[in-house]
Structure formats: C-alpha cells, structure tokens
Amino acid sequence: MIETDTRTPTVLELFRGFLILGLTGFGGVLPLARHMVVDQRRWLSGREFTELLGLCQFLPGGNIINLSVGIGLRFRGIAGAVAALVGLIAAPIVVVLVLGVIYARYRSEPHVVHMFAGLAAAAAGQLVAMAVKLALPLQRKPMSIAIAVVIFGAIVGFHLPLVPTMLAMAPISIFIVMKVRA
C-alpha cells in the first residue's frame, strides 16, 4: 500500500470546507483558502493549487469563486462544483443582508449615518491600496502604464460603458504587451 499525500473530499465535505472559508475569510479569502485546501485538508498539493489558481485568475469572475468551482469540479464533478460555490457564498450572503437591513433601518440616525460614512471611507482606502499594489509591477513598463491610463480615462473621464471598452481594449492590450513586452 502506498500512502497518497492528498485526500478526496465528498460533496458534503466540499460544502462544509468552503462554508467555513466563507465565514472566516475577512478581506481576502485566498491565503486562507490555500491554508485549508493544501495544508489543513490536503485536497491538493501546493503545486496543484498554484496551477489551478493560475487558470482561475486567467478566467473572468472572482478568483476565489472560480477556485471553489474548480476544486469542487475536480473531485465531484458538477455536484461538487455547485456544493463548493454555494458553501462559499451562503454565509456571506446572510451576513451582508443582515448588515443591509440594519443600514436600511437606522439610516436616519445621525450616529449610524456617521458610522457608515467612516466605514465607507475606510473601505475606499482599501480599494485605493489595492489599486496601488496592482500598479506597482507596471513600473518601467511605459506601454502598460499607457493602457492603464487610457482605460482609467475612458471609465472615469468619459463614463464609457465597460463591455465595449473591454472588447476594444483587450485585444489591443494583448497585442501590444505581446509585441513589446512592456
């Protein structure tokens, strides 16, 4: 008998695993996901995880959403994919709804309005931080910076809709980056 390093989860285990992940993953589920999937439950090796994540980042949609679908699919087919995805989003949906109801109910209370204003300001700051962190690898890549600036200007300056903007800019950007590697 050869002991294998990784274990195959059932549909229920997939659901439970991602349910816990959804409940505990505040502000970035990805590091936690790796911990659970690779270190704790040993569903995938580190290399398999990285490879799957690479594909998930390449596809549209949230990385962690795609990752849950990919892991569920790998072990238990469509049923596993659905179980993992539903597990991941079930608890957060309940939490946002409760917060939303509280906000709707008390939105005329000055203290609550002020509190949510502060909360929103801090959340905006995190978005700014994310933009900065994403932009750092583009340093010394003038063409990439130019593409980012054009997209930014189209959306913020000209209020262009995203779908046609993406359809126009994605091929141009892919072509330019491929040609000049910049």
Next chain:
Amino acid sequence: MNDTLVSLAVIFVQLSLIAFGGGNTTLPEMHRQVVDVHHWMTSADFAALYALAQAAPGPNMMVVPLIGWNVAGASGMLVTTLAVFGPSSVLTIVALRLWHGFRNPVWRQAIQGGLAPISVGLVAASATIITRTVDHGWVLGAITAASALIAIRTKTHPLWLLAGGAAIGWTGFGQ
C-alpha cells in the same frame, strides 16, 4: 418589477463574463448602471452598500446580492446572485474541461499579460469613483488616506481598518 429583474440579470451576466482581474474591476460599470442609467439608488447608497459588503466575510463580490436585495427584494437578490456567479462559473467548468488547450503557456501568458494593465486601470477607476462618492470633508478624506497607507505599508487585517474608520465616523467629528 419583472422588467427590473430582467435588467438586473442582463447587467450582472455581462459583468460576470467581463470581470477579468476579479470583482473590483467591475465596480465602475456596476455604479454606472445602478446609479446613472437605472436610478435605482444614489451614489452614496451604492458606496454604503459597497462598504457593508467589505465589512462582511467572504469573496469581494458580495456587494452584488446586496444590490439585488435593495433594488428588488429577495427575488432581486436571487437573480443578481445567479447572474454574477453563474456564467463565470460555467466558463470555469468549460475551461477546466478543456484545460490542456489553456495550458499552452505562450498565449496564456500573452493574454494574462495583456489583461493586467486593463485590470490596473479598472481598479484605479473603482477606487476613484468610490472615494469621490464617500469623502465629504477632510476627516473622511483622512480616513481614506490613512486606511490606504496602512494597507499598503503593513499587513494589518482589513477588518481593523474598517472598524477604525467606523469608530472615528461614529463620533461625527468633522462631518
């Protein structure tokens, strides 16, 4: 009512399929559709819902079910949730089944490399639009700046920053 649900479905199916680089890249379009095109809520409400979703655990697309709930109640929530998570998940399933085609590193790298600057532009646009909406007065602006700086420079847990912002906001100082 039904028209609203159809509009919600159309908007979020589109966003699901073009959300390259994660959910935050689609915030400007979400904002444009929900606030400017359909007038379902004010810009301030949109920013508040986004903040609520940030304070909740889980993936960062959780603002979507919340928007659905606010626009059309439980059925709105169901429609937006299915619309935003369904199509990209189906695409993931199809792509994983065709995994070997995607394994070709040359054009996979080319596409990934080409989409990276677009993601940067879109997330920067999201940050600008949300910040412009929420920052009235210097205290809120300072909260945003401090939160951004701390998040860039340190590994502080995001929830601490949100709690700090909420606590300063609660006092009403400068608002």
